[in-house]
Amino acid sequence: MFPSRFKRIASGTAVAIAVTLAIAGCSSTPSSTSNGSGGAANLSLMIWDPAQTAGVQKAVDGFEAKNPKIKVSLQQVPQDQYYTKLDASLGAGEGPDVMWQSSAIPVYVKGGALEPLDSYIKKSGLKLSDYAPIISNLYKINGKQYGIAKDQDTWTFVYNSAVFKKLGMTDVPTNNWTWDDMVKIAKEVKSKQTSSTDVPMSYDRAFNNGVASVIHQLGGKVVDNNKGVVSSPEGTKALTMMKDLQDQGLIPVVANSTDFNPVSALISGTAAMAEIPSWNLSLLSKSTAPAGTFHVVRLPSVNGKWLTDTNGLSYVMNANSAHKDASWKLIQYLTSTEGAVLHAEGGASIPANTAKSTLDAYVTANSNLAGLRDAISAAHQQMYLRTSSEYPPVRGPIPQIESTQMGPFYAGKISASDVGKGIDQIIDKALG
């Protein structure tokens, strides 16, 4: 049927393909490679935020200029794939040398995937006191430091001055304003807006960011003694205050909120003012609106408090990295004042390094936003860690809180006290 020579070639080819595939399937590709010369290394660095890629790359360039023997390959993975990819690679003993971590870090520490940094910190003389303690401590697990804080987010309020001018508004949000001032201004804006698609303002109605911060402003908590306490009087009041904003037509009704984007609404002028997280401020500063169109102030105070939640990421090291010293050098540089300034010049995040020059760089990068420095400084005075409402175990059920509790609550189907109890049940179940 076939000439014997052909058969030999064919069978040889098939065996070769099979063996090659088998070997390829079993072999592991190291995430970093060495060229054999002293101190030289190729490192991999994995991040998720596309808005921060330019800033991180700038800092990486600065690092490579100072460490010519170390090459860094920066990989940006979309956020919803980041942990999936990380889990698979770290689980296989591979993964990037250096990567971002969030408050999900305890899971990775428990799994032995991350390198404790204490000895490197001691050897290099890095001072943890140079970083916002609220964020830095987030990465201290069982007494060991696993991450060096890279940024610190916060929430601010932004108003579109062109819209205020057009509507003939004289009262504008300030760094001294209160919740009542906000409601008064929003009502006045509403009375002057003419288009049916306009809304006076946007306030994050989500439980974790919006309601939880008002609970803290009222002196309450979300989780206490490992139990959900949203059904407390503060919780019920915060929920009621937020729903009142909707019922008075000051924020979009819940049915219209799914495809409502506060940043787009501010830029288009559909909304006169909006609560905006710091990681979205650069979207406003990079918009085509003339400089000074957007003014930033702190959140309105409730009972004299304007607490906002904060969180921040850190750079961590893979426990299986083949180049731990080089990886540490990279982490140290990226979080140093010099590296943080370069990163902040990208404009997308506020560094956790508390040196004045880092905030200066962030403010300069977003110089189109009026009042940014004062607003951030005021916000930094009063913050609580988001993980106090978003414990890692609660991260999973947060969508459930939104869809089964907050949605029906805003739609008027559940009372504030019942929704508080419902949220507590979900939190308690998650905290186990």
Added chain:
Amino acid sequence: MTSSTLLRSSTVATPGPRRNKRRGFGRRDALIGFLFLIPLLAGLLLFRFYGFAYNVWLSFTKAGAFGPPQFIGWGNYQQLFSDSQLAVAVVNTFKFAIIIVPVVIVVSLLCATVMQYKFRGQSAFRAIVFLPAVFLPTAIIFVFGWLFQTQYGLINTTISSLGSSPVSWLGSSTGVTVVITVIVVYLSFSVPTIILYAGMQEIPTEMYEAATLDGARPVRRFFSITLPLLSPSLFFVILTTTIGVLKLFDVPYLLLPPEQSTSVNYGMTVLYYYYQLAFVGIGQRGYAAAVSLVLFVLILAVSLIMFRVQRRFVHYGEDG
């Protein structure tokens, strides 16, 4: 090929004296063939069978996003019965299947029927029918998302210009059902149309001619000739569309992203719920695996029922 022709050919292929040598050749040929199949089999073993078996194992464990799974026996399966979110997801999944599958079939049948006639613009019509099959689904979903956008969407702008109040398409269960139905039907009707059209080509024209001579009108011809003789293609299309809709994920996920939506439950499907459990937050992959097996069992059950029911309605012709 019938069994008698098979016998004949095997007899011809194995004459007495050379039989052993030929058989030896056949074995070696088969061996080479199998060696070439190894990459495919390896892929199947690794990505299908191993993946499925690992998923079954995971469903008996408490597995987070990272770290070794911990065996917990039937714990995850017990949890399934008290999970109200899963109930919402199952009800939604079947609701979408019950609404979407008939619409896809009716639209495909209509388009396939129209494609049979010659008319001006026939080629353009065929191209328009097949376009959704080659479009990027994500792009289509976003375009429809913008069309149905509450404040600025073209649909609401049109409704407003006609004097009615705008509809919160993504803010109510009915609205979400309508939007998802429209998008899924648009994305799904092309291939069934082609299959049904091909099935219609197989129907002998003599049947229609005979029926016409007997006085059957077009509607009668459609229901008495086209539909029965098209039933094998129709069954295939119904089965594959049903399975596709039971696995619905991309449309609700892109329209109602989990992290910001209070309306996400209106579009929550079993696969979307699985995704939330497994990949959002810290992950509950053990329980998610149990949920995915629920979907597997549901699809299997629906498929078996459909195969059982089709015996009564599907005509495979005299040969079948």
